[in-house]
Amino acid sequence: MTPLRTLATAGRVLAQIRHDPRTIALLLVVPSLLIGLVAWIFSDTTVFSTIGPAMLALFPFVVMFVVTSITTLRERRTGTLERMLSMPLGKADLILGYTLAFGLLAVLQSSIAVGLSVWVYGLEIEGSVWLLLSVAVADAVLGTTLGLLASAFARTEFQVVQFMPAFVFPQILLGGIFLPRDQLPAGLEEISDWLPLSHAIDALRAVATDSEDAAYVTAELLVIGAWIVAAVVIGSITLRRRTP
Known part of the structure; x- marks a missing residue:
């Protein structure tokens, strides 16, 4: 694994996405529009202040999952990954390059979503x-x-879409969006503790309500970070050059 190869991979992915306005709109615009739709639905109530932080976690998470997985799979099916891996490029360079490229897009996406939620949609934030x-x-x-x-x-x-019920839906159901996690039936709360989206929702709510100190939020960020690292490592190990 070398930084230059990782950066080169990230640059290629960003250059490719730059020429795809539909993907750019899906990544940067759609999550904010969906959050705005939720805010509009509950505009005459205080519900959005309660569920708004969870929406900040949900929509960007789902959109990034779908776009990243389909983009990577398409490049493997077309033989692009096989050609790239035939060069002095390791699987870790490839995965980290994709993570860096989409991570930069995630910064833009989240900045737009948070900015609109707080200063346009009226999400009340008591923390930082x-x-x-x-x-x-x-x-x-x-x-x-x-x-x-x-x-x-x-x-x-x-098949990527089929994976959503396994990777995404359980996290949505058990993440505390529909029912506080401490009110879940016995056993389900313990399962939700192991799901990364639960920690993201808890951290966003803690910041929004200023109900926990910075140490709590930092601990939640560390859990999310551990999941990110684990996904990158396992993805590097299991990545195939092309789809049979």
């Missing part, structure tokens, strides 16, 4: 906006790395 942005970025990067991991096991774009 910068800390909120940090958690939102980590959450989006998490979606990226899990998408890279999912693409290693899929053979078609349709």
Whole structure:
């Protein structure tokens, strides 16, 4: 693994995405529009102040998961990855390059989503906006790395979508969006503790309500970071040159 090869891979991915306006719109615009739609639905109530932080975690996470996994799989199916890996480029360089490229897009995506949520949609934040942005970025990067991991096991774009019930839906159901995690039935709360999206939602809510100190949020960020690293490592090990 060399930094120059990783940066070169990231640059190639960003150059490719730059020429795809639909992907750019999906990454940077759609999550903010969906959050705005939720805010509009509950505009006459205080509900958005309660669920807004969870929406900041949910929509960017899902969008990054889908786009990253499909993009990586498409390059493997077309033989691009096989040609790249035939050069002096390791699997770790490739995965880290993709993570870096989509991580930069995650920063833009989260900045837009947080900015609009706080200053346009009316999301009330009692804690630090910068800390909120940090958690939102980590959450989006998490979606990226899990998408890279999912693409290693899929053979078609349709199979990537099929993986969403296994990778994403349980995290949505048990993440505390519909019911506080401490009110989940016995056993489910313990399962939710192991799901990374739960920690992202908890951290965003803690910052929004200023109900926990910085040490708590930092601990949650460390958990999210551990999942990101694990997904990158496993994705590097399981990555195939092309789809059979």
